[in-house]
Amino acid sequence: MAIMLTLASPAPPPALAQSTSLDLQEEAAFKQAATLAEPSIVQIQTVGGLDVVDQILVASGPTTGVIVSDDGYVITSSFNFLNKPSSVIVLTADGKKYPAEIIAADKARKLTLLRIEARGLTPLPAAPKSEFRVGQWSIALGRTFDLSFPSLSVGVLSALDRIYGRAVQTDAKISPVNYGGPIVDVQGRGIGLLVPMSPQEDAETAGVEWYDGGIGFAVPMEDIYRVLPRLKTGETLMPGLMGVSFSDISPLAGEARVDRVRPESPGAKAGLKVGDVIVEIDGHRTERIPALRHYLGNKNAGETIRVVARRGEESITAEIKLADVLLPYESGYLGxxxxxxxxxxxxxxxxxxxxxxxxxxxxxxxxxxxxxxxxxxxxxxxxxxxxxxxxxxxxxxxxxxxxxxxxxxxxxxxxxxSIPNEVPAELSPSPIPSRPAEVGLDGRQIGRFEAQIAGEERKFWMYVPDDYNPRHEYAVLVWIHPPGDTLEADFLKAWQVEANRRGVILVGPRAEDLARWTPDEADYVKGIMEWVREQYSVDEKRIVVHGHRDGGFAWLVGFRQRETFGGLMISGTPLKQAPADNDPATRQQILLIASGTEPVVKAIQQTAAGLQRLKFPATLIEGTDGNAYPTDQVEAMARWIDLLDRI
Missing domain, CATH: 2.30.42.10 (PDZ domain)
Structure with a gap:
């Protein structure tokens, strides 16, 4: 929101004068709110560390934090420390500089608590959540550019109880350098602390891509003060897990009928069973699954909840202490x-x-x-x-x-x-009959061609086997090219024979900037897959995302879009951060090709071992030396794709 200042001297018409007067009053109110909050806002500087995390250039300049205790505790966004800095400096409003110690983190809310050796500081008072209203002013403050007075951006609260109850939403203009700063009300009280969050995933960088879309998330200050005593002890707070899952977790999902109970989980120990319907938690009615997820979203591991469930005609009550981790899920295998x-x-x-x-x-x-x-x-x-x-x-x-x-x-x-981690030496293709003469293509292209989705100028390429038969379902292999080179001709040459033999549609998106993929382009890949599904007959169990060399974007796409990609096939790139748990509702199988330099190959081998410990079906095959595409392993990769519907 822009604040207009009127400097001309001629007397304006009455209506304009009234409007100008209101603008000036609002500007004065916003500045007054910033002045009230200003003693509690600090600048944070980091020294050393990584430049890029998850293909995102992390903050290297000053960021912001908020004082939450008069004896030196400062809360900020964990995003500011993803680069693992060697040291942290805090500058208070009076210009004093202090070395800071990282005390603890809240992994669910993406917060980090710092401590400096200072006393007599001014904590930011919290605005009560009970007073929050959609449409009320929200003023985003930061201390990144000018230490003398906070930067200021004005918007409104556009939604409450977002990200399963963990955050409020503002349309104030923000950017990654604002993370860790507060949004305050017109009384200068803290509404919340700005952090990157996403409704779709929990990765450390999830939600960063939303910052320029008029969507910012803030953890309510009231919730921060509620967990502050635990953080002060040095405890890392984790999301609270009950260990039960539901067959439908969409926003429109109905009653909370338990579909699975993890072995040895809090839910299992409390006696919950498949088919139970959870109707109440801590006295809050949970008539629908979204209500349950919203309530649990604000609970940490170690907290105890009281659950009431319906089992047939009887009511079951259980006290459940939420856990921080669950035993990895592992599916049985028939073969x-x-x-x-x-x-x-x-x-x-x-x-x-x-x-x-x-x-x-x-x-x-x-x-x-x-x-x-x-x-x-x-x-x-x-x-x-x-x-x-x-x-x-x-x-x-x-x-x-x-x-x-x-x-x-x-x-x-x-x-x-257990599902084996080896690819059979031989696997006969499942034959696809020739397309009957009476079956037309309805204008759909076959062979190699280019296409584009609505709203996008750039094109992607595809290869559909020439004998494509729409009565049969085809696997889809989405090729995420390495930065700087699409390798289209080489890739198609390597895969065309197996694509025809085993019924695989090849799809090749192109990065907007050929030199690199950006996280927000994951939605572009998703849009392409939606188009492919509409146009062609696709086997939903055999959709694979495939990356090679600096293939971090392929890892991101695969784990961010689990409901689409049942297979991840990654060559020459280790996984750099742990994925979310193996989820029975979105089965994924992973093939790693160990190619590249010796250190990269070793890291890929460690990735495979780590994924196997997490009970992902993760297969490792040896690739070629160097960075060349592993054409000698294409036949093995194609056999693996043909295995993805195994039971």
């Missing part, structure tokens, strides 16, 4: 490849088996051509139902499998294993 049927082929009984994988529980017990019609106590009608049931059984547990073979039903008992 079959499901039959791939034509679209609109009509109903079949059970899940057909197109192949049995070597060394699997199914080997010698289930045969190609069998139809699986039951698993445990459940009837099975589709491959999707079978996958869901198998994923609920832990490796090492035994399950009964009912089969139809030659018109006869039989039952076998199988002890499930």
């Amino acid at each position: 079959v490849l499901p039959e791939r049927v034509e679209r609109d082929a009509g109903a079949f009984s059970g899940a057909g088996v197109r192949d049995v994988l070597p060394g699997s529980p199914a080997e010698g017990q289930i045969a190609r051509g069998d139809r699986i019609v039951g698993f445990g106590d459940a009837k099975i009608a589709t491959a999707e139902e079978l996958l869901d049931r198998v994923s609920r059984v832990k490796p090492g547990e035994t399950a009964s499998v009912r089969l139809l073979r030659g018109g006869q039903e039989r039952t076998v008992e199988l002890k499930l294993k």
Whole structure:
């Protein structure tokens, strides 16, 4: 919001004079609010550390913090320390400079607490959350450019209880250098502390790309003061986890019916079971899943909640102490490849088996051509139902499998294993019949061509097998080119044979700046995939994002868009930060190709081992020396893509 100053001397018309007077009064009120808050705002300087984190240039200049205790405690955004500086300096409003010690962090709210050796400081008073109203003034303050008086940007509170209850939203103009600064009301009281956040993900840099879109998030100061005593002890606060999940977590999701309970989680120890409906937490009604997520979003590990659940006709009450970590989820593995049927082929009984994988529980017990019609106590009608049931059984547990073979039903008992981390030496493609003469393409292009999505001037390239048959579903391989070189011709040459042989559509987005990808371009890739799904017949279980050499953007896209990418295939690039937990609701499998210099190869091997410890199905294959694309491994990569629908 711009504040206009009127300096001309002629008397304006009455209406204009009234408007000008109001503008001046508002300007005076904003400046008065900044003056009241000004003693509590400090400048933070960091020395040393990394320049780039997650492909984002992190702040190297001064940032902002807020005094929260008269004995030297300062709260700020954790974003200001992603570069892991060697030292931190705090400058107070009176110009004094103090070395600062990092005391603790709140990982859920992305806050860091500092301490300086100073007394008699002025903490910023908190505006009560009960007084927050959408549309009220919110004044963003920072002390990055001028130590004498805070910078000031005016907006309004545009939403409350964002990011699952952790933040309020403002439309005040902000940028990454504002992170750690407060937004205050017209009385100079702290509404909240500005931090980067995203509703979609929890990565350290998530939400940074939103700063220039009129959307800023701030953690309420009242919540900060609530957890401050724990932070002062040096405790790192983590999001509180109950260990239960739901089949639908969309904004319109209905009742909180438990779909899964993690083994040995707080929910499991409290006796919650699949099918329970959580109706109340700490006296707050949770009639819908979003209400439950909003309430839990503001709870930290170590806090205890009182849960009321409905189980059939009875009511269950449990005290649950929230955890900071859960045992990694790991799916059971049967070892079959499901039959791939034509679209609109009509109903079949059970899940057909197109192949049995070597060394699997199914080997010698289930045969190609069998139809699986039951698993445990459940009837099975589709491959999707079978996958869901198998994923609920832990490796090492035994399950009964009912089969139809030659018109006869039989039952076998199988002890499930972990999903293997090897690619079979041989795997026959699932044949796709030629396109019938009566089946047209409806104007859809095949072969190699260029396309663009609505609202974008830049084009991306695609390759669709020449014998594309829309009655069958195809895998999709999204190629994230390395910075500085699209490698389009080389990539297409390397993949064309396998794309035709195994039914893979190739998609090649181009970075806006060929020299680098930026995090906000993840939405561009998402838009391309939505277009591809609309135009072509796609197998949702075999959509893969593929990066090579400096492929951090491919890691980002894959983990940010888990609901789209069931496979991540990364060559020559280790993962530089831990991903979110392996999630049964969005199954992902990962293939790493260890290519590059010796240190890079070693880091990739460590990445594979780390992902396996987190129970991701993570396969490692050796690539070529140097930075060249590993064309000698394309056939193995294609076999891996063909495995992604394994059960």
